[in-house]
Amino acid sequence: MSDTQLTVTLDGGGIDDARAIVRALEGVFGAPDGRPSDEGATVRTATFGSPGTPQAADAPARAADGTLSAPVTVTVQGTPQAVEAASETLSRAFTARNDGVASGDQERERQLLLVP
Incomplete structure (x- = not known):
């Protein structure tokens, strides 16, 4: 795939929490x-698009x-991959x-709970 697109939906927390996650x-x-x-x-969404396959960071802050x-x-x-x-x-x-x-043919969805 030439483009990677990731949609992130955030539910809960405040605006500063959402910004930190993004x-x-x-x-x-x-x-x-x-x-x-x-x-x-109460629900925020961000979409990321970048060329190629995303590279996992070694140790993000x-x-x-x-x-x-x-x-x-x-x-x-x-x-x-995204x-x-x-x-x-x-x-x-x-x-x-x-x-x-949940997995489809070409797309995947995962839900995570991030806690303080």
């Missing part, structure tokens, strides 16, 4: 289509202070629990 993924996928900005939203303010359910959806890279990156950057995976 920053953790930027090291692997580059800048998203936009950064979370709606303070009042933790969020600015190392924790989130509240639990955040993160759903990552895209190519199997979903695996995102899951590994988030699991290194935050305390994460894998809450399930």
Whole structure:
């Protein structure tokens, strides 16, 4: 595949938590289509697109202070390679629990619970 696209849906936590999660993924996928900005939203979405296959980071930095303010359910959806890279990156950057995976022919979806 020539393009990798990853959609990330964030449910829970505050705007700073959402921004920290997106920053953790930027090291692997580059800048998203936009950064979370709606303070009042309960669900936030970011889409990453980059050429080629994502490269897993060796040891991504933790969020600015190392924790989130509240639990955040993160759903990552895209190519199997993109979903695996995102899951590994988030699991290194935050305390994460894998809450399930669904696979299709060319796409995968995984849900993670990131906790403070």
